[in-house]
Amino acid sequence: MLAEGRIIMKLMGRYRVVKPVRFFVCILIMVMGLSTLLFTVFGPSTEAAAADTYRQVVVHENETIWTIAEENCPSGTDPRIHVKEICEINDVDPGEIQPGDVLIVPVEA
Template sequence: MTKTYRVVNRFRFTVFVVLTIVILTTAVNFAFGFNTAASLTKTDYMDVQIVSGDTLWSIAQNYMPSDMDTRKAVYELCQVNDISASELYAGMTIQVPIYH
């Protein structure tokens, strides 16, 4: 014996179907990562070899744009390389962002 369903209220049924589709679409987007944001600009990096006497401050002044605040540039260098200013030593290679 098969059970048959009868639509009593057409508006309520339509709202139910639309909400179900929206919820399923959202769930699929979250599950498969379709909602990840991509950066509008891709940052390129240059490797810089540290020599004796180099500081993050001097590297920031030499390689970062002149209109950028040096403190912000030092902070960005620390973030990109996952280091603090005191962890810089000769022979180390760090990545410096290139601004176009």
């Protein structure tokens, strides 16, 4: 006969749950872990959902990064954020751009 502290006890070729609360807690933890694993592997990709779409913009006479950001940023957002993004993506300072330069600008997907 098996030890009394076991969760499941074999009795005449069948299994019997000795401590049902502990058994169901274990099953619940396994189901939640499996669900989390499956959602992580097959769930929606956060990178794809958060990915920006980019566009090339040619700098014209009297244009600044600020005006380019205002033209291409979604309405209701702060252009300062987009100015910073444009500078980081293109590795330029706001005063360095010249007419004819091509900048990569994030746009609303």
